[in-house]
Amino acid sequence: MTTFGPPDTPGWTLVGGRSYADAVPDLPPNVWELRWQSTGESIRVTDPIYGNQRSLSVVEIDTDEGVLRFAADEVSNGVFLFALPGVR
Template identity: 40%
Template sequence: MIVDNRGFAIKEIAVMVSWEAVGVVAEGQQISLSGLNPWSFDWRRSSEPPIELPHPQYRTQRHLARVFEIDSGSGILRFAAAEVSAGVWAFYQLGAQ
């Protein structure tokens, strides 16, 4: 856990600022993460714990997203994804990427 100089936890705030929503699609529907369609690759779950992120369209809804990696053959793509409804997925990427 990260705390500020007053002892308040700031981990959630830091995570939410750094992850940016890419979009919401039905399972298998085309979406571009740095030019790659994640459904075309095997996802490898990161050892990071799930993170709480806002729904891309309904910002007051929060969902637990898992961090995944894809080996595209030309590099590793890191992203977060959450099933926000039955068969409906939200995708996120780090803002610094």
């Protein structure tokens, strides 16, 4: 596989693509209804379909359990790519 751009950001695990309103592993079921607050940071991941590098914005959401951090970006109309911190 040929990659374009810098390598993936260490410490993040790509969850994959999800259509709007679909469940996202390890995130609350209502993640789409919560306010996503940008941290101003971004990470790099390899697109699982095309193999090129993508930049995902790091965001935080407030939940009953505390603040959750993840990275996401809309990569196609209504399709989002997600990554979570840590190795899963």
